[in-house]
Amino acid sequence: MxxxxxxxxxxxxxxxxxxxxxxxxxxxxxxxxxxxxxxxxxxxxxxxxxxxxxxxxxxxxxxxxxxxxxxxxxxxxxxxxxxxxxxxxxxxxxxxxxxxxxxxxxxxxxLPTKAWNGLSPELYATFWGLTLYDLHFPKDRYDAEIKKLHDNLKQLEDNSDNSSIAISRRKKDKERIQDLVDKLNNESDKHQQHVASVLQRLAREKDKWLSSGPDALKINMEFLQRCIYPRCVFSMQDAVYCATFVQTMHSLGTPFFNTVNHIDVFICKTLQPMICCCTEYEAGRLGRFLHETLKMAYYWKSDEAIYERECGNKPGFALYFRFPNSQRVPYAQFVKD
Structure with missing residues (x-):
């Protein structure tokens, strides 16, 4: 209750x-x-x-x-x-x-003073200050909606009713639909440019977040505890945001963020106690975060060429997560584990 x-x-x-x-x-x-x-x-x-x-x-x-x-x-x-x-x-x-x-x-x-041994205020502010809009450009959704509107325009043009009332109505509908198409195109361009600018900023910031080189294990645990855990159960949008942020950190080659260790700790070591602490709605949001995270992992697993291209040279797949520049996890071991 x-x-x-x-x-x-x-x-x-x-x-x-x-x-x-x-x-x-x-x-x-x-x-x-x-x-x-x-x-x-x-x-x-x-x-x-x-x-x-x-x-x-x-x-x-x-x-x-x-x-x-x-x-x-x-x-x-x-x-x-x-x-x-x-x-x-x-x-x-x-x-x-x-x-x-x-x-x-x-x-x-x-946060407690000890938390800053594995985090930085800049990273913490960045994580909590951004939204899904900043990191994800849903190109397929924009394209689908624009195509749907173009189909509606074509249906209006193919209408054979040539009465004055029908022509007048078609003209108004075409103007309304075309206006929506223009707005969606402008919104799409603006959103795409915004995401690109945010990614450029993150690429500049990532190496300066933790310049003192603390223990990689502490960084991953503090980031999970102070950032991922509380936000991934906050709302459905935040759940997707957390998975997208993790993927973004991986794709940018963030030196302190070990992707393999992140997935292992979250799923193998902390998932069960987290579920026990969740309300019904929080459990659903946690499930959405897991779905998005595992979807990313299964995509890497689907093909060795994909894995080598997207993971083979990333610090997040270092074999020894305490040393980001160490040998990378081979594809066979990733699939097996």
Missing amino acids: VSEQFDRCHGILLQYAEFLSSAVTPSTYVQLVPPLEDLVYKYHIEPDVAFLIYRPVMRLFKNASSGEACWPLDGNEEGESVSCDDIILHGDSSQKLIMWSDLLNTIRTI
Whole structure:
């Protein structure tokens, strides 16, 4: 009964957060939402919920010099990275100016000190600040919807009714459908460019997240515990996001992220206790995350050429995960294990 009530309350929270972020303008949202520090310490909200509320605000930080929306290590016109101190958030006159470095300082206080031995505030902020929209461009979905609209246009053109009313109606329908086609094409181009820019930024950031070279095992465990575990059961969209983030880290060749160890620890060592701690809806989200993760693994398993192309040269498939530059796991061993 408690789990059922929790799921119901959590569902209302997700609906309210979605409504609030879409019903008001970004400038109004910034004024409505308290700072991250207040969400965590004044209102005693768990980090995963606090980031759900604060995530739209994190996307509004701007370059102090250009005034454009910006993220740390985004390149400026000269191709140089933007410093954290040059990225600011403007609120209304009653709110103080917030720099990205201030946000990172708040994030450092959210987790226990020992957690930062295997994580960095930059990685933590990146994981919780991004959404599925930032990492995944659903080209097939866009193409399918555009094709469906083109088919509707063709059906209108093939209509043999030449009465004045029918012609007038067809003209209005064609204009409406063509308008939708144009909007979808523009949205598709914009989304594709956005994902490409995010991936470029992550490629620049990944080597600077953990420059001190801590133990790879600690990194994987802390990342699973502080990032993947709480977010993959938060919502269905977050479940897919977590699997996509893992795949993105692998494809970028992130040196500290061991893909084999990640899958092994999650499925073989922690899956059973996680399921026992889940509510009914959380278990469904966990299942979706597992589906997306195993779908990726089975794709690599399907063909040795695919495995060699996508995994053979990646640090995430190092035979000794404590040493990212060690020999890679051979295809036969990957299939067997």
